[in-house]
Amino acid sequence: MNITIDALLTGTVRPLGDSGRDSGIDKHPVAERLWLGPEGLSGDEQADRRFHGGPEKALHHYARDHYPAWLDALGERPVLRGPGAFGENISTSGVTESDVCVGDIYRVGTAVVQVSQARQPCWKLDHRFGHRGMAARVQASGMTGWYYRVLQTGWLATGDALSLQDRPHPQWTLARVQDILNRRVLDPGVLHALANLSELSPNWRTLFEKRARAGEVEDWTRRLEGDAAATPPKESQA
Template identity: 55%
Template sequence: MIYPLCALLTGQVNALGRRGAPSGIAKSPVAGPIMLGPTGFEGDAQGDTKHHGGPEKAVHHYPFDHYATWTAEIGPHARLAEPGAFGENLSTLGLTEDVVAIGDVFSLGGAVLEVSQGRQPCWKLNERFDIPDMARRVQTSGRTGWYYRVLQPGAIGPTDRLERIGRADPAWTLRRIWHCFYVDRLNPIELEALARLPKLAEGWRRHAERRLETQSVEDWTRRLDGASEKNRAADGKVSHEPG
């Protein structure tokens, strides 16, 4: 199937929310074609390059399908008036975590993209929406969006359309992976399969291996709430989440 873009968005680094943290989450629609390279779009930037961007997270896709559900849950919100609320580069209708799988390949304009991993929401969504637990809400809902790696760089415009042209393993939907990481969190059969899933980003495969080795679930506090290193050290909490 073919999916027209609702929006193609990029953004530069700016101070975010009351913390003033550097972030590229605020993105705006582009008017014409832009180049997509191995690590992202021309004119797009990240404030935290350790946890955002890079070859396995070159492009962020968030379904516009979810906006109505968020409005129903949190009420009318200015951020939900148009695409871009979740820091996405691509917005479409008809593609969600239920039907998109790791290793799915899409053509878009002159580029070719491959689904690499789900999005792990972070505390910057709390600042973006001015809702203290927005990141936790996103994680709990499974409406997280996903990332692509770039198989073929090329120019992409806002009127271009996504077309799925290949699938590695349709059984490994993003919803299934979310369920494994955040619901049935220590299922050895699923974790072993994830650790061997070749098209899944390396960080997520290591994440599955670590859970198998430790038989424990990593702490999400810092990522979701933005807890400081000092406070986390005092609590004796250690995080080993994938990037």
């Protein structure tokens, strides 16, 4: 599997719409090649390092293949006119969550990266799109994008190909893992299998372990809605 990077994107921390918060979600294409270090691309910033960035979320990949579906669902939105709508660092066509598995290892440019987890969208997408409920909608759709950890640092550029080097867990596509997450599955066998999947990010392994132990699904309200009840995003149609 060889997939070409259509756009390599970075962003700086700046105010996020009418949220009253700062965010680095506003990413823009970069023409020059960039250094990929253990925690991400040079020049890329995240406002809240508790939940964004770091070794397990060094690089965010989003499939441009999903943009037509979002345009159909939401109508014309300025944010969907080019790559970067979802805060992605890598934009490609031809591969989605159904094609990518936990633990996949890719060589890209002079770097080597490994799929660590799917994205769990947060309330910032509501403000990014000016559409209340956007984060929950993205999660339910499974069209979330995914993250890589960096196994070997190196240079990346638009036009570089992601070349699959190893697939240790072909049974664990990101689409399947997200289906288990989103259907609020409580099957102990399935949850323990994911909790013991060493290539899955520690946060996700802990999530599935806690779900198995507690026999209940975690509360997503704060992550998906944030302060939306107090400060709803302004609807944006153009």
